[in-house]
Amino acid sequence: MSEPLIEVRGVSKVYDGNSKVAAVNSLSLEFHAGEFSAIAGPSGSGKTTLLNIIGTLDRPTHGEVRYEGRRVSHLSREEAANFRLRSLGFVFQAYNLIPVLTAVENVEYPLVLQGAPKGERRSRALETLAWVGLEQFASRRPDHLSGGQQQRVAVARSIVHRPMVVLADEPTANLDSKTAASLLDLMEALNRERGVTFLFSSHDSAVLSRARRTVHMRDGKLMP
Amino acid sequence: MLRLAWRNVWRNRRRSLITVSSLGFGLAAIMFGQSLIKTLQAQLVEKATGSITGHLQVQHRSIKDYKFPDRYLERPERVEAALRGHPGIAAYGKRIHVTGLVSTPVGSVGALVCAVEPDKERRITTMAGHITRGSYFEEGACRKGGRSSERGRSPSTEGARGIVMGEKLAQRLDLRVGEKAVVMAQASDGSMGAGAFKLVGLYRTGSTAFDSQLVYIPLAAAQELLAVEGKVNHIVAKLRDVREADRVKRELAENLGAERDLQVLSWKDIDHEIVGIQRYQDGLLTVVLAVVFLIVALGILNTLLMSLFERVREFGVLMAVGARPAWVMKLVLIEAACLGFIGSALGLGVGSAIIAYYGRWGLALPLGDAISYFMPFPSVVFLRPAWASHLGAGLCVMAVSFLAALAPALRAGRLRPAEALRHV
Numbered sequence: 001m002s003e004p005l006i007e008v009r010g011v012s013k014v015y016d017g018n019s020k021v022a023a024v025n026s027l028s029l030e031f032h033a034g035e036f037s038a039i040a041g042p043s044g045s046g047k048t049t050l051l052n053i054i055g056t057l058d059r060p061t062h063g064e065v066r067y068e069g070r071r072v073s074h075l076s077r078e079e080a081a082n083f084r085l086r087s088l089g090f091v092f093q094a095y096n097l098i099p100v101l102t103a104v105e106n107v108e109y110p111l112v113l114q115g116a117p118k119g120e121r122r123s124r125a126l127e128t129l130a131w132v133g134l135e136q137f138a139s140r141r142p143d144h145l146s147g148g149q150q151q152r153v154a155v156a157r158s159i160v161h162r163p164m165v166v167l168a169d170e171p172t173a174n175l176d177s178k179t180a181a182s183l184l185d186l187m188e189a190l191n192r193e194r195g196v197t198f199l200f201s202s203h204d205s206a207v208l209s210r211a212r213r214t215v216h217m218r219d220g221k222l223m224p
Numbered sequence: 225m226l227r228l229a230w231r232n233v234w235r236n237r238r239r240s241l242i243t244v245s246s247l248g249f250g251l252a253a254i255m256f257g258q259s260l261i262k263t264l265q266a267q268l269v270e271k272a273t274g275s276i277t278g279h280l281q282v283q284h285r286s287i288k289d290y291k292f293p294d295r296y297l298e299r300p301e302r303v304e305a306a307l308r309g310h311p312g313i314a315a316y317g318k319r320i321h322v323t324g325l326v327s328t329p330v331g332s333v334g335a336l337v338c339a340v341e342p343d344k345e346r347r348i349t350t351m352a353g354h355i356t357r358g359s360y361f362e363e364g365a366c367r368k369g370g371r372s373s374e375r376g377r378s379p380s381t382e383g384a385r386g387i388v389m390g391e392k393l394a395q396r397l398d399l400r401v402g403e404k405a406v407v408m409a410q411a412s413d414g415s416m417g418a419g420a421f422k423l424v425g426l427y428r429t430g431s432t433a434f435d436s437q438l439v440y441i442p443l444a445a446a447q448e449l450l451a452v453e454g455k456v457n458h459i460v461a462k463l464r465d466v467r468e469a470d471r472v473k474r475e476l477a478e479n480l481g482a483e484r485d486l487q488v489l490s491w492k493d494i495d496h497e498i499v500g501i502q503r504y505q506d507g508l509l510t511v512v513l514a515v516v517f518l519i520v521a522l523g524i525l526n527t528l529l530m531s532l533f534e535r536v537r538e539f540g541v542l543m544a545v546g547a548r549p550a551w552v553m554k555l556v557l558i559e560a561a562c563l564g565f566i567g568s569a570l571g572l573g574v575g576s577a578i579i580a581y582y583g584r585w586g587l588a589l590p591l592g593d594a595i596s597y598f599m600p601f602p603s604v605v606f607l608r609p610a611w612a613s614h615l616g617a618g619l620c621v622m623a624v625s626f627l628a629a630l631a632p633a634l635r636a637g638r639l640r641p642a643e644a645l646r647h648v
Contacts, residue, residue: 049642052641052642052645055544057543057544057640057641057642057645058640058641058642077548077549078548078549078550081543081546081547081548081549081551082546082548084543084544084545084546085545085546085547086546088546090541090544090545092541092544092645094537096537096538096541096645098228098538098541098542099235099538100228100231100232100235101228101231105227109542109545110545110546112225113545113546113547113551114546157545
């Protein structure tokens, strides 16, 4: 068995409010490169918190996250941003495209942040848009795209810089079943044909059935 | 980043337009105020120096009240030599100012008797341009006249015994051009000098003080009247550039350093009340500028905070994609800079147009009537641009926009991606 790409070791996330709430509780698991895996669980089970911690968007209260053996859970804000920029891709439930940018500009934005030359980043963004079947919509702004198209653009944005893993938080939750199935087809194809590692969360059984591996969560803990 | 910032600025078009309009019209108002104050200040200096003070004066060192020099200068030719050799001097002339009494059969009126060298004075002050009847002395009027003191000597020539006075004073004395008045003043030997002068010119400056309290006579006649042959009580000079007054004053003082009985004064020393007015106006303008800049800053702050609250989730996305906190801060600052730049450009455009309009057509200002009591001053002010001040104000607007954006920028930079992404 190869070394894991992502190691989650004893991770807990406790929110301090009127009473302490453990959104994630002493959780350990591993993911390998090339996986097409899902984190399943009902609302409030801690899926998003876990994905945020794995994606360095949030820090664990206890425990650590490692990528290829490198501890990333306690990086500074700047270091974490750099790590995300080079190594991670994100797809969100609400698409979260930048509304003032066109589809191709949204896709090329990670490359802009990386400082890639203009010509190169534009050609790579267009190429990636073609992978998700939206090259003809490159110059449209998000408000002129359907929900499914916006999410495809978001997927293109998440893979344009060739990250180690794409973290997708309920990527189909805002889509109808047909569009959701189409998006999953796309993600599967990218995983199968281009080797993109996907880790996504969902509580939809139809979506979860597409994952090759599913981990279940309830009340911040892994279920057997 | 600039493209994103620019598009973000125009995301809420109406709000941004209101913001840049408030910036622009605020700056235009500042420019108008600057131009008005600077024009008034420049006119005050021009009118004061052009009516009587001149740009520089050389007086006796012991004199404290520079407006009324009551000590005479011996050998004024040494001063003339120094003035003649200085490249910054455009014209100069000798003078005697003395208080006296002007009498006609109708009555007597106290007046400031200004004894001048008419031919030279024409090049120093504008009084000759205010003549409404007669003339500002005839050619050769500065030749020696006659002292008609208690000894009762008559004048040698008519031109040399001429007097020019304001219309109001002539009216009070019921005097017409061609008629005679007697001027009396205390001579240097303590005797009372008196002489008959024929009214050769009437002027109207619009200034009550000038038109009813000043009379002009030729210097030579005054010297004889006051028994101060060859002496004057000050020498006045006009500079090629009034802004060089301090430098020329310093250089002349150095050139005349050996003459320990002399002092060189600039118009700022003599008309120090104008300098005080300028300082007061500048102070007032600074307060107004500060208030306008505060309003500008609050406008920008409000716009950026609103924009920030609306886009918290978007900042979270940018950070998730890999934007560093400093990058997000920079984005907000550039957006503010864009607003500041557009507002400044708009303000400079509108402000310049307003100034150009009032520069061409004039601005009727009641203030002119008030000032003109003391000195000739127009009631219509033609605005002049003060480009250095205007550009400074424009830069200040941009700087204020930038500074006002610091707090929202810091706030944006400190957002935690996970929390920002949860923001609804």
